[in-house]
Amino acid sequence: MIRFLSIFSFVLMGFVGFSQENDPPITEKSADSLQNNLADKGVVFEEVVYEPVKINPLAPSKAAFYSALLPGLGQIYNKRYWKAPIVWGAIGTGIYFYSLNNSEYNKFRDAFKRRKAGFIDDQFFPQNDGTVIPGSPRFSDSALQDAQESAQENRDLALLVTIALYAFNIIDANVDAHLKQYNVDGRLGIDLKPYMDLNPIDYNPNYGLTLVVKF
DSSP states (O other): OOOHHHHHHHHHHEEEEEEHHHOOOOHHHHHHHHHHHHHTTTOOOOOOOOOOOOOOOTHHHHHHHHHHHHHHHHHHHHHHHHHHHHHHHHHHHHHHHHHHOOOOOHHHHHHHHHTTTTTOOOOOOEEETEEEOEEEEEESSHHHHHHHHHHHHHHHHHHHHHHHHHHHHHHHHHHHHHTTSSSSOTTOEEEEEEEEOOTTTOOOOOEEEEEEEEE
């Protein structure tokens, strides 16, 4: 019995080997033929070629440097041309209010110092063709001091806002350069797809959803 099984196994192995040797090799022509046959049945193969995204690790640093050198230049380097006028307008507005409040501060300070020195010829006294008319000034000494302090606070606030806008301009250029190189090709994604499988024991179908993560 054992000898019979050995002979049977030998013959079976020889038959399998013979059948594998006679199987035609899969060539490009046979693959094309299979693809054409499936295309006739409605199955279409589509070849998708992904080109690697070129990453410049120095781009964020360059964008930040350009924006620090001249506000808005980093945005132009990132080809976000519409951002440059916004940067110029924001920083220009901050500089304008700083200059305006600084002028007001100097005006009130100079008048207050001359009052303390005993002069009554500052611009807040009534005047006629540049000649000071004696009388009550439009601003008292205490009012000049309050106006001086208020102008100083507004000037300092405008300076802080301008510095913050300048820093934000640098950060925006740096972050935008990073995001431009972020990998967002079609191979990345999460999708839900229906799922069906046959139980290998009783062959009953199992239904559900599968979470597909592509990367």
